[in-house]
Amino acid sequence: MKLVFSGRIQLLFLLTLLTTADSFSQGNTYVGVNPTVELIYGSVVVAGGGITLERQFTKHSGIETGIYYRSHKRDWFVITNTDMFNYSVAERYVSIPLLYKYYSRFFNFSIGASFDCFAGWKQKSGTAGLTVNNYSVSPAIAVGVLTKVSKRIHINDQFFLEPELRFNPNISTETVYIGIGMAAKVRL
Numbered sequence: 001m002k003l004v005f006s007g008r009i010q011l012l013f014l015l016t017l018l019t020t021a022d023s024f025s026q027g028n029t030y031v032g033v034n035p036t037v038e039l040i041y042g043s044v045v046v047a048g049g050g051i052t053l054e055r056q057f058t059k060h061s062g063i064e065t066g067i068y069y070r071s072h073k074r075d076w077f078v079i080t081n082t083d084m085f086n087y088s089v090a091e092r093y094v095s096i097p098l099l100y101k102y103y104s105r106f107f108n109f110s111i112g113a114s115f116d117c118f119a120g121w122k123q124k125s126g127t128a129g130l131t132v133n134n135y136s137v138s139p140a141i142a143v144g145v146l147t148k149v150s151k152r153i154h155i156n157d158q159f160f161l162e163p164e165l166r167f168n169p170n171i172s173t174e175t176v177y178i179g180i181g182m183a184a185k186v187r188l
Contacts, residue, residue, distance in 0.1 A: 027055065027056060027057055028055075028056045028187055029053075029054070029055050029056075029187070029188045030052075030053070030054040030055075030056070030185040030186065030187055030188065031051070031052070031053055031054075031185065031186060031188060032051070032052050032054075032162075032183050032184050032185030032186060033049065033050075033051055033052070033183070033184055034049055034050060034051070034052045034066065034068070034164075034181045034182070034183040034184075035047070035048075035049035035181065035182060036048045036049050036050075036068070036070075036166065036179050036180065036181040037179050037180055037181075038070065038166065038168075038177045038178065038179030039177070039178050039179060040072055040175060040176070040177055041175065041176035041177075041178070044073065046070065046071055046072065046073070048068060048069050048070040048071065048095075049068060049069065049181070050066050050067050050068030050069055050095070051066055051067055052064065052065070052066035052183055052185065053065050053066055054101065054185065056101075056103060059103065060102055060103050060104065061100070061101070061102065061103070062100075062101045062103065063098070063099065063100060063101060064097065064099040064100075064101045064110055064112075065096065065097060065098050065099070066096070066097060067094060067095075067096055068094070068095040068096070068097070069092070069093070069094060069095070070092075070093050070095055070116070070177070071090050071091065071092050071093070072090070072091045072093065072175065073088055073089070073090050073091075073124060074088065074089050074090075074091060075087075075088045076088070076089065086125070087123060087124075087125060087132060088123070088124040088125045089121050089122070089123055089124060089132060089135055090121060090122050090123075090124050091118065091121050091137060092118075092119045092120045092121060092122070093116045093117060093118060093119055094116075094117045094119045095114055095115065095116045095117070096114070096115045096117070097112060097113070097114045097115075097146050098112050098113050098114075098115075099111060099112035099113075099146060099148070100112055106151075107149055107150065107151050108148075108149070108150045108151065108152065108162070109147075109148070109149055109150075110146070110147065110148040110150070111145070111146070111147045111148075112145075112146060113143060113144070113145065113146070114143070114144040114145070114146040114168055114170070115141055115142070115143060115144075116141070116142040116143075116144065116170060116172075116173075117140065117141050118136075118137045118140045118141070118142075121135045123135075137173075139172050139173075141172075142170050142171075142172035142173045142175075143170070143171055143172050144168050144169055144170035144171055144172070144177075145168070145169055145171065146166065146167075146168045147166075147167045147168075148164045148165065148166050148167075148181075149164065149165045150162045150163060150164035150165075150183070151163060151164075157187075158186055158187050159184070159185070159186050159187075160184075160185055161182060161183065161184055161185075162182075162183040162184075162185060163180070163181070163182050163183075164180065164181045164182075164183065165179075165180055166178065166179045166180065166181055
């Protein structure tokens with residue numbers, strides 16, 4: 001039997017987790033935006049980003065999640081009896097990480113799972129007027145491992161910047177993302 005969780009159940013779970021976490025004495029909750037630039041192994045540099053939600057439970061431990069957008073351009077070709085046609089498609093993904101975060105005075109380290117959900121595509125080019133009418137990927141939800149090393153730069157008591165180095169091998173699709181990000185976060 002396959003379990004399917006709706007967006008409402010996931011939101012309820014996340015809100016319950018954050019509400020329960022208020023019982024920890026050192027707990028802080030942070031929300032922010034995080035533009036990213038990633039090099040896709042064997043491809044080009046792509047810009048992305050998203051929103052991040054972080055809950056620090058103790059001096060050294062917390063969790064981090066968010067919703068990110070990323071795109072991946074793929075080049076393809078079709079061979080007919082006598083001709084070859086090239087085209088490229090930009091695959092669009094919504095990426096949701098679920099990470100454990102270790103905090104220290106010198107740097108922070110995050111590790112956990114990432115889930116890339118296929119969110120559509122757009123044809124970028126095609127020779128001789130080639131038009132792609134249908135495009136899909138398999139699996140539609142790909143699982144990866146995301147690791148990040150970051151450093152907080154405090155602007156004031158409520159606001160900080162957090163540059164990060166990102167490494168995200170996607171196990172399901174064998175795609176490797178390497179990149180940087182610059183999160184701007186505020187304490188709630």
